[in-house]
Amino acid sequence: MNRKVLISGASVAGPALAYWLGRHGFKPTVVELAPALREGGQAVDFRGETHLTVLERMGLLPELHRIQTGGSPMHFVDEGGRTLLHLPAEFAGGGLEVLRGDLARVLYEHSLPYAEYVFGDSITHLAETSSGVRVDFRSGASDEFDLVIGADGLHSNVRRLAFGPEKDYVKHLGYYAATWRLPNYLGLVKGSVCHNAPGRLASVGADHRDAARAGAFFVFAAPELPYDRHNPEQAKRLIVDAFSGLGWEVPRLLDSLHPASDLYFDSISRADVDAWSTGRVCLVGDAACGATIGGMGTGTAMVAAYVLASELARDPGAPRTAFIRYESRLRDYAKSCQAGGDRTGRFLAPKTAMGARLRNTLLSRPSLLNWMLKQGEKITSAIDLPDHPVPRPHP
Numbered sequence: 050m051n052r053k054v055l056i057s058g059a060s061v062a063g064p065a066l067a068y069w070l071g072r073h074g075f076k077p078t079v080v081e082l083a084p085a086l087r088e089g090g091q092a093v094d095f096r097g098e099t100h101l102t103v104l105e106r107m108g109l110l111p112e113l114h115r116i117q118t119g120g121s122p123m124h125f126v127d128e129g130g131r132t133l134l135h136l137p138a139e140f141a142g143g144g145l146e147v148l149r150g151d152l153a154r155v156l157y158e159h160s161l162p163y164a165e166y167v168f169g170d171s172i173t174h175l176a177e178t179s180s181g182v183r184v185d186f187r188s189g190a191s192d193e194f195d196l197v198i199g200a201d202g203l204h205s206n207v208r209r210l211a212f213g214p215e216k217d218y219v220k221h222l223g224y225y226a227a228t229w230r231l232p233n234y235l236g237l238v239k240g241s242v243c244h245n246a247p248g249r250l251a252s253v254g255a256d257h258r259d260a261a262r263a264g265a266f267f268v269f270a271a272p273e274l275p276y277d278r279h280n281p282e283q284a285k286r287l288i289v290d291a292f293s294g295l296g297w298e299v300p301r302l303l304d305s306l307h308p309a310s311d312l313y314f315d316s317i318s319r320a321d322v323d324a325w326s327t328g329r330v331c332l333v334g335d336a337a338c339g340a341t342i343g344g345m346g347t348g349t350a351m352v353a354a355y356v357l358a359s360e361l362a363r364d365p366g367a368p369r370t371a372f373i374r375y376e377s378r379l380r381d382y383a384k385s386c387q388a389g390g391d392r393t394g395r396f397l398a399p400k401t402a403m404g405a406r407l408r409n410t411l412l413s414r415p416s417l418l419n420w421m422l423k424q425g426e427k428i429t430s431a432i433d434l435p436d437h438p439v440p441r442p443h444p
C-alpha cells in the first residue's frame with residue numbers, strides 16, 4: 050500500500066527520507082537535478098538532544114563524529130587585521146558540525162541499500178490519478194508513483210508544480226550568501242577570519258581536512274536581484290560588484306572566485322507554505338520551511354524526514370492522514386527553528402558601522418553567548434519524536 054515513493058532532491062532531506070522509508074519497507078526512488086551528488090557548501094551543524102537522537106537512530110553518529118570539523122571559531126577583524134570579536138567554535142558549530150557535502154555523501158551512501166537514485170533528471174509534470182500520481186520527467190520518461198515528496202530545497206520544483214509559483218512561498222530577507230573553495234594562501238589552521246564593511250561580510254576559513262585548502266564565505270545586503278540561479282558566472286559578477294573597492298583580503302579572495310567551480314550562491318530567504326501537503330504530494334526540509342542560513346535547516350530536515358517516514362509507516366493506507374499528522378507534529382517546531390534565520394544576514398553583515406560595533410560589544414560578553422547557545426539547544430529539542438518501530442534492520 051502506497052509503497053512506491055518518488056522523492057525529488059538528493060541533498061539532506063531527500064536521502065534521509067529515503068533511508069527511513071526504506072527501513073519501513075517502502076520503495077523510494079530519488080530524482081536529483083544535478084548530474085551527480087552535489088558537493089560544496091560550508092559547514093552545517095546539529096545542536097541539542099533531538100538532532101543527535103535522530104542521527105543516533107540512523108546509526109550515523111560514529112561516522113559523523115569521525116568526519117566532523119570540530120566547530121569553527123570566528124575572528125572578526127578590522128582592515129588592519131586587529132581582532133574585534135572572537136566567537137568560539139560552538140557558536141556557529143553547535144554540538145556537531147560537518148561539511149554539507151560530506152553530510153550529503155554519508156546520507157546518500159547510508160540510503161543506497163534502500164533507494165534507487167536517478168541523477169541528472171527532474172520532474173516536469175505531476176497529475177494525480179485515482180490510484181497515485183502520474184509523473185513526467187525531463188528525460189522523457191514517465192511513471193506512476195503512490196506518493197511524491199518534494200525534498201528539493203528552498204527553490205523546490207515539486208512545490209512549484211503542485212502548490213504554485215515560488216513567489217507565493219519564498220520571502221527574500223534582504224541578503225545573499227556565497228561560498229567557494231580556494232587555496233589556503235593565509236595558512237589558516239582552524240576557524241575563520243571575518244571582515245565587515247556596512248552590509249557586507251567577507252570571510253575565509255580553514256579546511257579542517259586539507260591544510261592546503263580554505264573556504265570563502267561572503268554575505269551582502271541587496272534587494273531581490275534578477276539573475277539566473279543556474280548561471281554561476283552571473284552570480285560571480287554580482288559578488289564582485291557587491292565587494293569591489295573593499296580592502297583587507299577582499300581583492301585576493303575575489304581573484305579566487307573567478308576560477309571557482311564549486312560556487313554556492315543563494316539569497317537568504319525563508320519558505321513559508323500554508324499546508325505542506327496536497328493530495329498525494331508532500332514537502333519536507335527547506336522546500337516546506339527552509340531558511341537559507343542560521344535557521345537550523347539541516348537539523349530540521351533530518352528530524353522532518355524521520356517524522357514523515359514514521360507517520361507514513363504507522364498507516365500506509367492513509368497517506369493524507371499521515372501527512373497531516375506529520376505537519377501537525379512538526380510545524381511549530383520547524384517555525385521556531387526557522388525564525389533564527391530571519392536575523393542571520395543582519396547579524397553577519399550589519400548595515401551600518403554602528404550596528405557592527407554594537408554586535409561586537411554585545412557578543413563579547415560570555416554570559417550573552419552562553420544564553421544564545423542554550424536557547425538554540427532548547428528550541429531544537431522542543432519536539433517529541435515518534436517511536437514507531439522500524440521493521441527492517443540496518444544492513
Ligand SMILES: Cc1cc2nc3c(=O)[nH]c(=O)nc-3n(C[C@H](O)[C@H](O)[C@H](O)COP(=O)(O)OP(=O)(O)OC[C@H]3O[C@@H](n4cnc5c(N)ncnc54)[C@H](O)[C@@H]3O)c2cc1C
Pocket residue numbers: 057058059060061062063080081082083087088089090091092093149170171172200201202203204205206228313333334335336339340341342343346347348350
Ligand atoms: C550545494 C549546496 C550548498 C549548500 N551550502 C550551505 C551552507 O553553506 N550553509 C548552510 O547552512 N546551508 C547550505 N545549503 C543548504 C542546506 O543543505 C539546507 O538548508 C538543509 O540541509 C536542508 O536540506 P534540503 O535537503 O531540504 O535542501 P537542499 O540542501 O537545498 O537540497 C535540495 C536538493 O534538491 C535538488 N534539486 C533542486 N531542484 C531540483 C529539481 N528540479 N529536481 C530534482 N532535484 C532538484 C538540489 O540540487 C539539491 O540537491 C546548501 C545546499 C546546497 C544544495
